[in-house]
Amino acid sequence: MSKSLFVNGISCALLAYLNLTPAFASTSTALTQANSNTAQLAMNVPPSVTNAAAQLLYQGSFGPTPETLFSAQQVTRQEWVNTQMKLPPSWHYPLTAQYCGVSNTAIVNTPNKAVDNTKKDNPRACLRAQESVWLEHALTAKDQLRQRVAFALSQILVVSSEEPPLPRYGDGLAWYYDILLKHSFGNYRDLLQDVTLSPAMGVYLSMQGNRKTNLKKNTFPDENYAREVMQLFSIGLYQLDMSGQAILDTQGHKIPSYQQADVENLARVFTGWDLVENKRYGHSRSGRYDKFMALTPKQHDYTAKTLFDQPIAAGMKADKELSLSLDLLFNHPNVGPFISRQLIQRLVSSNPSPEYIKRVATVFNDNGDGERGDLGAVVQAILLDDDAQGSTTSPAFKLKEPLLNYIGFLRAFSATPKTEHYHLRQLNGTFGQGPMSEDSVINFYQPDFKPNVAPDDNSNYLVENSGVD
Incomplete structure (x- = not known):
């Protein structure tokens, strides 16, 4: 793992030992201590308000910072979500393309060389650029809710850099990711259209270059x-x-x-x-x-x-x-509950109750204005539901993914890179998870994983734990 990022002298690899979302009280203490000015301003905030704000930021962002924690304490959940949804997107493709086309030793370790995505001596330059931009936006972008929802969508509509030749086209992966950002609060039907015709998805799942049946050659369309x-x-x-x-x-x-x-x-x-x-x-x-x-x-x-x-x-x-x-x-009746369940799992709870899924799926089917598939309304329904706030009947328990643990740790201590770019190599190798680097199209996890029980057992799902030995 690269050692370009350190937090108060503590290697970020320590985060690998933290598996669960920290208790909100202890987390809040650590965050406020990280910034004395913010801590001073937050002294008179009741612990219950601080805990609720931290909980919201774990669900709707890549984790609290001292500044975002203080800001979230001053508004309601609804106000925070509304403000986030109005922020302009922090796009990935323009900055990735820029990094691909300029000399940048922090990413490619080739001093005084311009990056050329087609050169045999540096085939993954743009992939490293794409990872760098992803990390930079996860850590610093203002539109945290959009970035977080796009990351959730990237684990449903999976495209992975593990599939050749995509490792050579990090700029293409960033362009695909911007599709997810664009539609994070848009309509799922529009998202399906753009995903279907995107080059990265076309290459990843072999729709690109698909041919009609040729009986003479005994060939048939790729399925x-x-x-x-x-x-x-x-x-x-x-x-x-x-x-x-x-x-x-x-x-x-x-x-x-x-x-x-x-x-x-x-x-x-x-x-x-x-x-x-x-x-x-x-x-x-x-x-x-x-x-x-x-x-x-x-x-x-x-x-x-x-x-x-x-x-x-x-x-x-x-x-x-x-x-x-x-x-x-x-328009198939399955889409609402099928997509709603996965979004809840990625944002709030590993094991959402049937009632929670039904409430969100109802909003997917009709946002109140007769529109089906409004993801902005769906995200609001997920984050504003009582179950997302830890109701006594259905606590919002989620095993934190390794990458979210890592990013949350860096954000908590306002980590910045020693070099110009926010790049860390081998995230996938170190944590078993990296942006757009799934081993298969089913994401990093088995979708219905239950630890140490038979598949038909009624105990809780814990999908994020499926890759843990």
């Missing part, structure tokens, strides 16, 4: 993205009620939410899309990673299809066909 966009990004494996519980048939079995025929037909919808300015269809080492994929008509399947028993007419324009298919997914 990877078609399967994952249903299983992981929208409706899940089984039919759900509004509380996120599986609906059972008359024999007590879970009911699948889609069939193999749906996968095959959706894969045909996802044919013909490729990187802009690509030199050869389907190649992933040329073309633009900072523009949405474009259609190559001769590679698209224009024949009739059926998706969820809904016909898609032959000859329909490819973009209309894609839009119709995503509409069918987005």
Whole structure:
């Protein structure tokens, strides 16, 4: 691990020993002591107010700082959330692209050399730049709630630098991350559209360069993205009620939410899309990673299809066909509870109650103004719910992820780098977790992990603990 960041002489690696969110009282003491001026201002604040503010900042940011803790004490939860949602986004791509194109020894350890993302002697320069910008924004960005929600979305709509050739395209990963930032308080349907046509996702789940059926060559469309966009990004494996519980048939079995025929037909919808300015269809080492994929008509399947028993007419324009298919997914009754549960798990509680999930899913289905999929309303519903504030019936318990532990520790002591850039190498190797570096599309954790119990046991989920030996 790099030693470029130290906090009051204490190596940040010590954070690895802290697994749970610290008790709010002790945390508040540490934070106020870290800044004497803020501590002086906070002296007359009741402990209950301080604890509630710290709790909110653990859920809606990358952790309290002395300054943000004091500010959060002065307002209600609703006011804090409203203020955060009005802040302009701190984008990742422009700064990443800048770091990719200038000499910067802190990132690439090549003094007096300009960064060239295509050079064989420095293939991961832009990846290091992307990680640097991510860390900088997690530590210092004002729009902490947006950054935190984008990180949560990045663990649902997974794209990982572990999949070649993405390690060479850190700028493309940053461009993808900005899609998540853009839609963090937007509409989930718009997010699905942009994610589907993003180069990073196209390459990661092999939709980019997907070809229609060729019977002479005995080749068929790749089904990877078609399967994952249903299983992981929208409706899940089984039919759900509004509380996120599986609906059972008359024999007590879970009911699948889609069939193999749906996968095959959706894969045909996802044919013909490729990187802009690509030199050869389907190649992933040329073309633009900072523009949405474009259609190559001769590679698209224009024949009739059926998706969820809904016909898609032959000859329909490819973009209309894609839009119709995503509409069918987005309007599936599973989406509200399926996505709401995961967002609650990432922000507030490892094991949200069915009632909590239902309340948030209800807002996903209708924000009060007739809009479905309003993520801004969903985030508010998650953070303003009684369960998020530690109700006696459903305490807001969440095992802190290693990366959140690490970032929270750095923020608590206002850590800054010795060098110009906020880069630490091997976060994934040191903590088992790094930004956009999942080992698989299912994220860092098994989604329904229960420690030391049978899968059908009724005890609590603890998904963040699934990677702990």
